[in-house]
Amino acid sequence: MTSPTLEYKIFYRQHLPHIQPPGATFFLTFRLAGSIPATKLAELHEEAQATERRLAQIKVDADRLREALLANKRQFARWDALLDSAAYGPMWLSEVPIASLVSGALHFQHDRRVDLDSFTIMSNHVHIVLTPMEKADGTYYSLSRILHSVKSYTANKGNELLGREGEFWQHESYDHFVRDPDELIRIRRYVLNNPVKAGLVDSPEKWPWSYCKFGFS
Template structure:
């Protein structure tokens, strides 16, 4: 199946939680989800305030439902500035390894990795993923429109159940929301792949503290 990059003129499915989620037909996505204890509340609030300030300075009201459309339609230089100054800070907070970081354990990261590849080539085309101590990055082409969030829910539900069983725990394992981004170009796809592969090095992890896969 041929996957596509973000097209501002194409039909887009938009859903909302704490973050808006955009989905297009047969698109490439860079997706991140994290454990429930991965970012302290005060650090997250500070980051959200910074994001809203950046958006406001570029004429975008984050209180509006379609603010992400306005962001995606900004010139490439401004879009890259947002990623550098806002999105990168969010990822850096994850790399500080807050919380229990139980995914350092190889038998737990293996549960996630095996699930990532279970239906590769059927419902999606996996490009790369990394299981970090308290979060997961995925780069994949997802078949259909409106399937990305459903796919992520299934990944999270299955892995949370398996991991909680090993840990003899109950309750929320993953944070409810995901952080997703429709890939805009071939160059962006390469950058995201490099980020996924190099993330453990950036976070200064030991070889047995993460699990990475790339096509």
């Protein structure tokens, strides 16, 4: 079984800020349990260990953060490419009732706990761009609680629809704090083009399990 901690460490968390800035927008990805073989994750982890050693040699904090962000993006791209290949593990999200369930759960959160910017549901993973909303007391909804709510509900209902028991989602999720408007545009484009890149459709608006509050133009 894949260690959640192993996957978490792939993305260099010890070098990146552990904060949820008020009003921040996030790029999130979560995947089905068992959708990447442990051998492939181990390969990524070995590469990450080599990068960790290199990062540890960088003495200037700003330089180390910049390099960690670049390493994080490279590792995420490889991790996501493994998911896009859909070559291993369950692909329950390709079934209409399951994809519809997840889509409905995400839309349910919109204007309740989050401002939902965009999402794409693939066969074995989900990309989301969202901003946690402010509560009446001036604090913001926790990203971890939002994700737990979505994943817990869809896991329970998804298992019911599939007539199965057991782990549905991989425990850990990837999240990235969007740092400026230009990055938001790039990430939104990445999310919506995911089905195109995977060869499933020839334009983003043709994928039935994508959403963007601003449309696809």
